[in-house]
Each structure stands twice: as C-alpha cells, then as structure tokens.
Amino acid sequence: MSQGQTSTDVILIGAGIMSATLGTLLKELAPDWNIKVFEKLATAGEESSNEWNNAGTGHAALCELNYTVERPDKTVDISKAIKVNEQFQVSKQFWSYLVNSRLIRNPRDFIMPIPHLSYVHGESNVQFLKRRYDTLSNHPLFAGMDFSDNREELAKWMPLMMKDRTSSEPVAATKIDSGTDVNFGALTRMLLKHLQEQKVEVHYKHSVKNIKRKSDKSWELTVKNLTSGAVERHRAKFVFIGAGGGSLHLLQKSGIPEGKHIGGFPVSGIFMVCKNPKVVEQHHAKVYGKASVGAPPMSVPHLDTRYIDNQKSLLFGPFAGFSPKFLKTGSNADLIASVKLHNLLTMLAAGVKELSLTKYLIQQLMLTKEQRMKELRDFVPSAKSEDWDMVLAGQRVQVIKDTVQGGKGTLQFGTEVVTAADGSIAALLGASPGASTAVQVMLEILERCFPQHMKEWEPKIKEMIPSYGISLAENLDLLREVNLSTAKSLGLSDEKQALHV
Numbered sequence: 001m002s003q004g005q006t007s008t009d010v011i012l013i014g015a016g017i018m019s020a021t022l023g024t025l026l027k028e029l030a031p032d033w034n035i036k037v038f039e040k041l042a043t044a045g046e047e048s049s050n051e052w053n054n055a056g057t058g059h060a061a062l063c064e065l066n067y068t069v070e071r072p073d074k075t076v077d078i079s080k081a082i083k084v085n086e087q088f089q090v091s092k093q094f095w096s097y098l099v100n101s102r103l104i105r106n107p108r109d110f111i112m113p114i115p116h117l118s119y120v121h122g123e124s125n126v127q128f129l130k131r132r133y134d135t136l137s138n139h140p141l142f143a144g145m146d147f148s149d150n151r152e153e154l155a156k157w158m159p160l161m162m163k164d165r166t167s168s169e170p171v172a173a174t175k176i177d178s179g180t181d182v183n184f185g186a187l188t189r190m191l192l193k194h195l196q197e198q199k200v201e202v203h204y205k206h207s208v209k210n211i212k213r214k215s216d217k218s219w220e221l222t223v224k225n226l227t228s229g230a231v232e233r234h235r236a237k238f239v240f241i242g243a244g245g246g247s248l249h250l251l252q253k254s255g256i257p258e259g260k261h262i263g264g265f266p267v268s269g270i271f272m273v274c275k276n277p278k279v280v281e282q283h284h285a286k287v288y289g290k291a292s293v294g295a296p297p298m299s300v301p302h303l304d305t306r307y308i309d310n311q312k313s314l315l316f317g318p319f320a321g322f323s324p325k326f327l328k329t330g331s332n333a334d335l336i337a338s339v340k341l342h343n344l345l346t347m348l349a350a351g352v353k354e355l356s357l358t359k360y361l362i363q364q365l366m367l368t369k370e371q372r373m374k375e376l377r378d379f380v381p382s383a384k385s386e387d388w389d390m391v392l393a394g395q396r397v398q399v400i401k402d403t404v405q406g407g408k409g410t411l412q413f414g415t416e417v418v419t420a421a422d423g424s425i426a427a428l429l430g431a432s433p434g435a436s437t438a439v440q441v442m443l444e445i446l447e448r449c450f451p452q453h454m455k456e457w458e459p460k461i462k463e464m465i466p467s468y469g470i471s472l473a474e475n476l477d478l479l480r481e482v483n484l485s486t487a488k489s490l491g492l493s494d495e496k497q498a499l500h501v
C-alpha cells in the first residue's frame, strides 16, 4: 500500500437507510471489524431516506393495492402481499431489538402506529376490494382487517375524505389498525450516530469517484474530500454500494460482470403537503387508492398522516415525473452517463417499450398546481389550494434489465441486489418496497457475501430477529409472539391483530 492510503474490512458507500442498516447489523455480528462510511452530503439520510423525500409508509402490504393481483378468474393473488408483510416483520423485529438493547432510546422518534386503509370508488373496484378483503382477512398475517362500503362507517374511518363527497358513486375501504408511519430519515440518523459511537469512521462530504479491483482482491476507492478538494484512496476487503440513485454508476465503475447489461430509469416525485392543523386533525390514517391507467406502481395516490419533527401533517401523492437525475442532488447528465456499450441495447429496448410511460411521466411533470389539486380532490373533495404546498420528493432509479419473461430492456419495479461472484462487493439498486424492507435485504447481502460466517452469526441473528429463516405465515405461535413483542417494544397497536391470530 502506498502512502496516503488506508485499509479497512468494510466500506459502506452512502449514508442512507441501507448502509445504516447494514453497518448496524455488521457491528452487532462482527464488533471487531473496521468499518468506514463515505457520504457525499453533509449529513446522513438526506436523499431518498429523508423523511420529506419518501412517504414513510411501513410497507407491510396492509393497504397497497399494487401488491395484490386480480387473476382472470377474479380470484386475488396475495403471494406478493405475504412476501412484503413477512419482510416488514423482519424490520420490526430488528428495530425492536435496537430499542430493547437501548441502541435506540425512544421508538416514538421514528415509528408511529397509524391505521392503513385501501380506498376505491366505482362498482367494479368495490367488488374487487371486497374479494381482496375476503382473501386477505382470512390470512393470519392480515388478521384484524375490516371492510366497509357503508358511508357512515367510512366517514368514521376517514372523515376528511368523506366530507362533502356528493357523488353517489359506490365507495369502499378496508382498514387495519396495525399499520405504521416510519420516519426513515430519523432512523438513518440515529443508526449512523450509533455507528460513530461504535468507532465507525463516518466521512461526510466525501464523494466516491471510482472503485477498482486490486491484485490482492481488495477494492480501492478513489474518494474526493469535498471540503479540502483532496483525493484520497481507501482500500477494503468488502464494499457495499448503498449510494441510492448513485449506485448504478459506481457499480459500473467496479467493472464486475454482474453489473453489466443493467440500466436505470429515473422517476421523480412531487408530494402535496398540508400543515393546516384544522385540516390535519380531520385525518388519521394512510389511505392508499388505485393507480390511474398507464401510471407506474410507484405513483399510486395516497393520503397520509405523517409525524415529522413532532408535527402532524398530511401528505398526498406522489405525482411521478421525469427527470434525468439519478439523485435529487444529482446531475442532468446522470441518465446519459449511465449508458455504456454493454447496456446500450438494453436501454434502447427499454426506451422503445416504455415510450408511453415516459410520455405519461413528462405529462405528469407539466401538471399545474390546480391540476394536481383536482386529483387530490378525488381523495379530499373539500381540499383548498391555499392549504396545500408542493414538495419535491426523492428520486427513484428503477432497474432496467433483460429478463426471460419480459425480454430485452424490461423495467423492474422492485429492489435488486447485485453481488460479485466472490461476495467482495454488493450494490443495491431499485426502490420498492424500499426502506421498509432494508433489514431483509441487508440480511440477503450478508448471506450472499459472507456465507462462511453465517453459521457463526446465526445465533445472534436469531436473537435480533427471532423469525429469521422461518415463515411467520406458517408458524402462528411465533407470529403471535412476534406481533405482541414488537408491538410492546415499538409502541404499536398490533395486540388486536395478535389476538386474532
């Protein structure tokens, strides 16, 4: 190693919820390992993980209609909903462990109980919701879910949404009380602070510019200190690229074959925010609707109660849009710079296939505030323009890759983990279900990159996540136990659900 270089066990790129979660897991499993974090911004959790950049929904498939699919015979496929719910159960258990072991002092600093509702209008949608409810509510993971198409009942569940609703169109909703609002920004900052207290070096205002493989199989990162302008070199045995929208560029720089033939499709977002206490007090739920025809799944409209900085507000959106940037703080050249010889055909194929989506996103971007208010009034008929402000949300980079089912250049809406064959580097791409599944996704990275340590780590993982490796849907006693213990530790209202199981 030449002068000016440092060497460490692990380097985490980016200080978002993913790196924060992986770093915290690793510190619990291998306390002696040296870990460094490089973040180009001045603080942690400023990009997608920031509380104002995402919707803060603890995605457990309790209300999101896009996690259930109606089959041609009108039965409802709930397999994805079960998977997402199981993943969120893993997050809740890990967060409970952090609270119980005093790594996080007060769960109220990042998680709040809030009912999750699905809402539809129109006869066929109401019938679909009823069928969906019949299937889901019979499953133990969704026990405690209620359905109603009675306007008086619905007015109790969502008064703001039913007020001044003059249309006689049928309306229905499902409601489950065990939902959550999660402040992922606050959680990220708490975890990073804890890591610093555990002697993890967290370097803010340090931008990773390049990643190269060295002959001893370690990775060398070229890092620019944005304060001094100095260029540093840091080596590590394992690198996690948790740079959010910046991950694709860095993965490409690493040159690993697993990172080839992958492209990115950036989708921006806008939320409408209301802080008027008179309006805010009339809504206490996260209410998810149905995406309009042609809209991508991440633009499913929803009206959410949010708890940020001890203040309650309402959030509506997101309105998806098009921006060539890969990060909110990124550059307009990001999209072009991600096109390489190896992914050119994949990107071109996606460009042709997704022409209508691109057109839709550009149209969405051009919407005026009044046009957005019109969509909001579908949820809140009495909404007044002066009560709502537009806020730019985080940027999502959806993965484009060639798949057997979809063919060349297929747009993916999920989260993709890319790892080198020898497990020395891993990257996280994509953004859904997102932060809610950070713990499950980071466990997957541990399994793929550190198989030699898993046996030794398993008892500690089970202490942190009692359901690790076990399906809660198939183990009702454990499900009841986990529901009760996480509800107690995190101050959630899962008791009712646990008693139903």
Ligand SMILES: Cc1cc2nc3c(=O)[nH]c(=O)nc-3n(C[C@H](O)[C@H](O)[C@H](O)COP(=O)(O)OP(=O)(O)OC[C@H]3O[C@@H](n4cnc5c(N)ncnc54)[C@H](O)[C@@H]3O)c2cc1C
Pocket: 013, 014, 015, 016, 017, 018, 019, 038, 039, 040, 041, 044, 045, 046, 047, 048, 049, 050, 053, 054, 055, 056, 057, 058, 059, 184, 206, 207, 208, 209, 242, 243, 244, 245, 246, 247, 250, 269, 318, 327, 393, 394, 395, 396, 428, 430, 431, 432, 433, 434, 435, 436, 437
């Ligand atoms: C509009 C919207 C709504 C969402 N709603 C939800 C929701 O309700 N529930 C949910 O669970 N998820 C939601 N998500 C998804 C969730 O926000 C993301 O999945 C999650 O925050 C991603 O975390 P991350 O750590 O990967 O990325 P980020 O939080 O973006 O962190 C990446 C970090 O890497 C840094 N970085 C980038 N490049 C470099 C570099 N070269 N060198 C050093 N640092 C670098 C960035 O500055 C950033 O701090 C939403 C996302 C969006 C955009």
